[in-house]
Amino acid sequence: MDADSLLLSLELASGSGQGLSPDRRASLLTSLMLVKRDYRYDRVLFWGRILGLVADYYIAQGLSEDQLAQRKTLYSLNCTEWSLLPPATEEMVAQSSVVKGRFMGDPSYEYEHTELQKVNEGDKVFEEEIVVQIKEETRLVSVIDQIDKAVAIIPRGALFKTPFGPTHVNRTFEGLSLSEAKKLSSYFHFREPVELKNKTLLEKADLDPSLDFMDSLEHDIPKGSWSIQMERGNALVVLRSLLWPGLTFYHAPRTKHYGYIYVGTGEKNMDLPFML
């Protein structure tokens, strides 16, 4: 959610039961403003909160002028001091995929993972157990990256693309209408499109290249991994991801308020197909 409209956004996203206490909210307002100034970001988003056993991580992201460029991620343990996280690489993601369970809450904590590796010593081949240390910070980075790629969404029409390349925020976005807001096809993944080129020419003919340049949620696998609900007496549409439980996206139809926040343990729900 945009740090500029933090209070309103937190109100609207509170239907999931998770929010922030007033002291955190207040410190966020000031600290995010300073982050924006120091790092010269165009927009700062409050991404959410990952619950750990001992402490929680508060995550923010900074965007530059081009909305689809790589976002910079920052984390904080107390909402006042923010530290920059390195960008995620595939190696990091692969390495941290073996770690399961909750986050500890301490960024320097190291998970130990024993692996069997074949070692060649001369003629003998035997397996050795190697203990690999994985830092929690690495795991944090990769989880945030995975969540972003999988379930960060924006409504259709909120961003538009110019022929020169960069993607801009659409200042004339007036919000989705009620009927559009209930359809999954009106929401896009907030990332570089992956499946767009797989569409048939017939489908592409109906698209508007300035608005429809990202993947929509319609073809997400597994089907049904999004729950759409109307809240507040039909005045707010809330999408919750069932694949990464804790991700809430809200949008007030016909207004330009929208945003998403993740408050959860950072664990993917692998049992999703069985739970539907």
Added chain:
Amino acid sequence: MGDLPPYPERPPQQPPDRRTSQASQRQYSRDQVQPLAADPEEGQQIAPDAQRNAPGWSQRGSLSQQESLLMPRAFQAEEARIGSMEYPSMNTGFPLEFQPQPYSDESRIQAAEVTTSLMQRLQQGQSSLFQQLDSTFPEPPVNPLDPFNLYQTDQFSEGAQHGPYIRDDPALQFSPSELGFPHYSAEVPEPEPLELAVQNAKAYLLQTSISCDLSLYEHLVNLLTKILNQRPEDPLSVLESLNRTTQWEWFHPKLDTLRDEPEMQPTYEMAEKQKALFTRSGGGAEGEQEMEEEVGETPVPNIMETAFYFEQAGVGLSSDESFRIFLAMKQLAEQQPIHTCRFWGKILGMNRSYLVAEVEFREGEEEAEEEEVEEMTEGGEVMEAHGEEEGEEDEEKTVDIIPKPVWKPPPVIPKEESRSGANKYLYFVCNEPGLPWTRLPHVTPAQIVNARKIKKFFTGYLDAPVVSYPPFPGNEANYLRAQIARISAATQVSPLGFYQFSEEEGDEEEEGGAGRDSYEENPDFEGIPVLELVDSMANWVHHTQHILPQGRCTWVNPLQKTEEEEDLGEEEEKADEGPEEVEQEVGPPLLTNHAPGTLDHPAVLQPLPAVLSGRCALQPLAGGLCLCQRAKVGNTSPLGWVLVMSHDESMENQRVGGTG
């Protein structure tokens, strides 16, 4: 007239800013005009004309500088094109100033004056517009200012014949009358091929198709009007969306005064229902005062207060949502005979969510509904018994005796009585505040046992079937009730000493020491310092009964046969001589701490300034919070109950902290 030397003097006046007021405009044009007057060829007629003209020109206050400059520029371009060979091209100075000379028409002179002064302003090189215009103009055929030019074309071509084609729209600011365009006499030579081409182009733009009434020409006019009215920053970047919006607006007129928009219908309905909540609760100011005198206590707790405490811990719904829930619970209290009630929490579902209220009925009120349900189930059992007997008789008649299956279904464990164990409280659910409350049925042990084995999302509809393996005996309402029971039993904690047992001790032996199930608030509780509460789990105890693996809180030996079963099972008794020794299941007694060795309920305690909150790790997402506030100086320590707001749609049966 021919070629005249380019304008000799460019008065070195500093032109005022673009954004000056009209007064300075007027002044400026007058100033500008004076050098004109100095020109011997213009003569004196120009000065008064210019002065006459200036006010006329400044009347066009609504036009921005740019547009007004644009117009005459276009005008000139048009002239340059349409005009005869007499007109030299644009780029060689500005000889157009001298055009009026061949014509005796005064108004034409006026216009020329205007253009002259404007040209001079441009010449001062002030605006980037100049560059823009420069770049665009030297391309006569593809002129982006076509609408303007076409407009001018109308002027010139049709002015002589049947009056200018003026778009009769007050919003349009380019009506020729304001600009003081003259009516031309027949002295304008008609360049036929070019003129025809322009007319054709315009006719093409004006055409409408069968699918819509809007021509491109009209649409462009609408679009440009809109842009000029709204003046967005950086209009080029929002051009596409503006285009789309303009088109949309044409086809979707604003709201009718008579009819509501059909899309908003469900929203309005919900709003009406919620409004009903508010009006009932209000009941008028006088009504409230009377009520307060009569009714001492209302069973509905102070939800706003508890919501405030939970907010300090970072959990909870927004304040207006909490208030609506409060009103809905008051409505529930009015409808049902309720002794105490509490907002248990919110369970999220796929299509809709559930708001759960935990309720205790007044004595004796509850029996009526319970009996109905029991009769139905008993009737079912009797039917089954008869069926079995008949089946046995048939089988004996046939020659081939089919071997009877040895397997007997395990005995059904009876559910607990209401007001005891897992069925201690009644639960009501609704989807949103304002909608009617539905009562959930009591939970049976079989349902609890099965609920432990499956993991499914809630859809939001109470009568939806639960399709799972192992098959769940019941629909979503039963599944919901079972999960509520499990959550309540596992996560409700309180500080040690807050509750104490009531004084009856005689029952202890009868129940096999398995547990006393009633407790009351300890009036002597003084509060425990925050640090002690944070340090260890020893100071926290569960105050709800633990559910045994059997599915009940108190153990029942399933092999005790009732009378019906004994009749049936005479033959089989010998076969089953070695019944499985069912051990009595014992769970941790009430009001004790469940050490991590026996049950895993590690809690996360976060000391906050005033509020201590613990979070149950098994229900991590906002589950199982217990709040305890201690006012050191004050006497009472109000305790917030565990508000189990289960964000999670399922129970996790795994242990926490391990891999896998």
